[in-house]
Amino acid sequence: MSKNRILCVVGCAATAVLVCWNLARQPRIIDIHRDGNIVAVITEQFPYFDRTKINWWKENEHRLLARLNLSEAEASRLSFYVISFNEGYEQPDDSDQLCFDDMTSLARCLQKNYLLVVKHSSREPVEYCGDEHCYVDATDGSLVRTR
Numbered sequence: 001m002s003k004n005r006i007l008c009v010v011g012c013a014a015t016a017v018l019v020c021w022n023l024a025r026q027p028r029i030i031d032i033h034r035d036g037n038i039v040a041v042i043t044e045q046f047p048y049f050d051r052t053k054i055n056w057w058k059e060n061e062h063r064l065l066a067r068l069n070l071s072e073a074e075a076s077r078l079s080f081y082v083i084s085f086n087e088g089y090e091q092p093d094d095s096d097q098l099c100f101d102d103m104t105s106l107a108r109c110l111q112k113n114y115l116l117v118v119k120h121s122s123r124e125p126v127e128y129c130g131d132e133h134c135y136v137d138a139t140d141g142s143l144v145r146t147r
Helices: 003-024 050-068
Strands: 028-035 038-044 079-084 097-099 109-111 114-119 127-129 134-137 143-145
Touching: 028 050, 038 050, 050 079, 050 114, 050 127, 050 134, 079 109
Parallel strands: 038 079
Antiparallel strands: 028 038, 079 114, 097 109, 114 127, 127 134, 134 143
């Protein structure tokens, strides 16, 4: 087998493994914190690809709103930050952390590892920002990359 053919087979196999791994991940919501117009959704095993993250959000947004006891009108004024649970809650330190005042334990902070940001606005369409790009819903239901 030639060197190029071996590289192609290895590349295809790696891509297949990555796609299967991403599809098999079942996100789990660990906790939800609200501070004013910001809602932090703490998750584990969140999808890897931006569009998969957005699809998960669209499929589960109603459950999150119900868990927070929010109407869609109330939610339309909020921004949601999906954050990785990583190594769990930590005590505050000098690193770049997001701390939750609604928790009484000493370990009440997470590293700022935003997986998805969903921004609502009364004048603009909902904006979804993943790891690399931001998207909005087009009128035909597709996603349009904005940056």
